[in-house]
Amino acid sequence: MRRAALIIIPYFWLLALFLVPFLIVLKISLSDTALAIPPYTPTLDFSNGWQGIKDFWAALDLENFEFLTTDDLYWKAYLSSLKIAVIxxxxxxxxxxxxxxxxxNAPDHWRPTLMMLVILPFWTSFxxxxxxxxxxxxxEGYLNQLLMGMGVISEPLTILNTNTAVYIGIVYTYLPFMILPIYSALERLDASLLEAAEDLGCSRLTAFWLVTVPLSKNGIIAGCxxxxxxxxxxxxxxxxxxxxKTLMIGKVLWEEFFNNRDWPVASAVAVILLLILIIPIILFQRNEQKQREADG
Amino acid sequence: MRRLTWFNTTALTLGFAFLYLPMIILIIYSFNESKLVTVWAGFSTKWYGELLGNEAFLSAAWVTLKVAVFSSTLATILGTLGALVLVRAGRFPGRTLFSGMIYAPLVMPEVITGLSLLLLFIGIGLDRGVFTIVLAHTTFSMCFVSVVVSSRLVSFDRSLEEAALDLGCSPMEAFRLVTLPIIAPAVISGWLLAFTLSLDDLVIASFTAGPSATTLPMKIWSSVRLGVSPEINALSTLMIGIVAIGVISASLITKRAALRQEAEERAAVQA
Incomplete structure (x- = not known):
């Protein structure tokens, strides 16, 4: 009895505020845009009984998804998001x-401080x-001022509002997520393995490629x-x-929703984004599972 | 092999410079006299004054704080329950779905979470405002709490709880007197995580806020879209300062607690 109550509360919360909203997105992605409140048809109408539900089903179609394939803005945005994310x-x-x-490889007494320095930016506002x-x-920013002051360049470089700035921003904000799993893999690495490799005639660099990198593989995969x-x-x-010119699908979805108020297309964009994400998410879960099993 | 070679020193120096220089520059230029943020014109704290006189920022900060306190507390309760279900409840129908629903929000793009919750709130005719932001934040941060607390519960020695039951505790008492104190550090870090996630969130709040409520990140967003501004620099400095003080003092407290525990254990062994 107590166990059932314990399960029901968080279960019900997640069903109502995670799964159901999701089904609504799926449903609206199959609806048509309309100039109404809410701005899509059909809406489920129970007052007509069974017929109402049948009409509702009949009015759902894949039109929005067809639209996404015909307008090249969308598939370009998906491809460009993938490209930006990979790079x-x-x-x-x-x-x-x-x-x-x-x-x-830092001395033991430094490591807690270094760890804190990596985690600290994670707690500050994204x-x-x-x-x-x-x-x-x-x-006219600090980087251009510095480079021009040193005489490296004579004209300011245009970096802000280009993809280069997007890469810098991503590397900067997501760096702790990459460092921490790799660090925890490297920290567990047995140093005697490296000594053995060097004793057997490996150079430092070869030992690094043949021993350190393969043994930190799981950390690298998790971080990526x-x-x-x-x-x-x-x-x-x-x-x-x-x-x-920076096309990313999250931005397209936001604009579709807030600027164009096209809810059905925004929902269809969300559904496809999720379908793309399912593959890396499953691969990630599998990697974590393997890691856990390896740790015993 | 623990040695600081030139390579490691360079990697660490450059790495941490990259992580911290942008924030240090931001802090320095928040004390700039000039309205033009990239030109240094002397030291001044006037932007802090303007910030504290700005009603819109203050009320947004108040909304954000309210949302963060309510949602993180609710998320900690629900998330701890969720962790107990994940680790303790054994098999029950729909268990796979449940663990899926705990892990999925962790990797869900914020735009999708925000969009889906907004469509739900509109679908059931709920007026959007502080309440809906609290619901939204509770939902995604409870999953983070669950993950943090369940990792602690997995390593928890159940025989302690069984001993309490054998000694006559009711299951509720055993939970309150034995389990809860042991998982407390994880519950507290879960709460802190949920609190920070809520303070930080722009995307989900923008979707679920409606016209009547504006959080601080939403206010910052609408201002920084127009470019760099000295007032935002001042605000950022305040926020970075609060977080730095919080994180550093939290780590000092845990360090001291660990030392004290060590000393007590040593004393117990000697006695």
Missing amino acids: ATFLTLLVGYPIAYGMA LIRVYSWMGILSN FLVFIPTLGEFVIPSLLGGS
């Missing part, structure tokens, strides 16, 4: 791995961290997924740092 994940790995490596780059990257998955649906970074 940004790779860049985050390039920046994050040496930091994680340095942390794992919006502010993205915003902090606007002043640095703008045409933790960066890739949220980046794909990112909205704040492309809106603040990207330009009008």
Whole structure:
């Protein structure tokens, strides 16, 4: 009895506020746009009884999804989100791995402090961290002032409102998600394995590629997924740092909903984004599962 | 092999410079006299004064604080229950669905969560405002609390609870006197996480807020879209300062607690 009550409360909450909203999105993605409140048809009308439900079913169709395939804005936005997410994940790995490596090889008494320094930005506002780059990257910003002051460039570089700024923003904000799993993999690495490799004639660098990298593989995979998955649906970074040419699907969805008030198309965009995300999410879960089993 | 080679030192220095320089620049320029944020014109705290005199920011901050306190508290209760269900309830019909619903919101793009909740609120005719933001924030942050608390529950030694039951505790008493104190650190960090997530959230709040309520991130958003502003720099500095003080003092407290426990254990062994 008590057990049933314990299960029902969180279960019911998640059903009502997570699963049901989702089914509503699915349903509206199959509806048609209308100039009404709410701005779509059909709406489920129980007053006509069974006939009402039948009419409702009959009026649902895949029109919005067909629309998404015909207007090239959408598939370009999906492709460009995927491209940006893949490149940004790779860049985050390039920046994050040496930091994680340095942390794992730092003296023991430094490590708690280094850990805290990595986690601290995670607790500060995401919006502010993205915003902090606007002043640095703008045409009259600090970076251009510095480079021009040193005489490296004579004309200011245009970085803000380009994809470069989006990459910088993503690497900056998601870096802790990459560092932490790699650090925890490297920290557990048995140093005697490296000594053995060097004794057997490996150079430092070969030992790194043949021993350290394979043994931190799970950390790398986890970090990449933790960066890739949220980046794909990112909205704040492309809106603040990207330009009008930066196409990302999170931004398209937002504009479709708030600016065009086209709820059915916004819902269809959301459904496809989810379908794309399911694959990396399942792969990520499987990697975590394997990790847990390996840890015993 | 624990040594600081030149490579490690460089990696750490450059890495942490990259992580912290943007925020340090932001803090320095929040004390800039000039309205033009990229030109230094002398030290001044006038933007802090303007900020504190700005009614719109203050009321948005108040709304954000209310939402964060209510949603994180609710999320901690529901999330702890969720963790107990995940770890303790054993098999029951729909268990897979339940764990799916706990883990899915963690990776769900915010735009989708926001859109779906908004469509629900409109569908059931709920007026949007502070209440709907609280519902939305509770839903996604309870999942984070569940994950944090369940990782603690998994490593929890159940024989302690069984001992309490054998010694005559009711199950409720055993939970309150034995289980809860042991999982308390995880519950507290879950609450802090939920609180921060709520303070931080822009996207979900924008979808679920409606015209009557504006949170601080929404206010910051509408202002930074127009470009860099000295008032936002001042606000950012205040927020970074509060978080830094909070995180550093929390870590000092846990460190001291760990040292005290160690000392007590040593004393117990000697006695």
